[in-house]
Amino acid sequence: MNPFEMVVLIVAITAIASIFRAKYGVVTKGEKWVRPDNRDAERLREEIKALKERVAVLERIATENDRGMALDREIEALRRAD
Incomplete structure (x- = not known):
């Protein structure tokens, strides 16, 4: 895997994770992930x-x-x- 593919993969994983956080309403409080x-x-x-x-x-x-x-x-x- 070349560096460009690795960057694209990391960005895709981060985007998918943020979509799931938004969908399920999970937010951060300090260092913890909690539901509102x-x-x-x-x-x-x-x-x-x-x-x-x-x-x-x-x-x-x-x-x-x-x-x-x-x-x-x-x-x-x-x-x-x-």
Whole structure:
């Protein structure tokens, strides 16, 4: 095996290893390889859920006033645009 082939092989092995690390969510902490903590992800999901509920309440409050119908139509138009 000549030096060029060896360099290509090392680069290929490193690339494949980084793909597997990214796929399985393995990160480094200092000198150790560990999986990220799923509690953070769960906490963020709960926080997003709570924020979505608050936005829904705010939309309902905003649409209940006198000019609510126009605002309601604008919100629905934005939802359809997404």
